[in-house]
Amino acid sequence: MRLGTDRLYGATHQFGDPDRHIPARPFLGLDEGERAAILATLADWLAD
Structure with a gap:
């Protein structure tokens, strides 16, 4: 997933x-809820 701008x-x-x-x-x-969800998803992915 990419999020941001190329500008x-x-x-x-x-x-x-x-x-x-x-x-x-x-x-x-x-x-804060979205940030926590993103960090949890990233932590799960890194743990695999």
């Missing part, structure tokens, strides 16, 4: 750039 400005939008006074505008939003 050069993707990281700037996601995390912001304080040096250029650009606030973060995350487009990859995960809540």
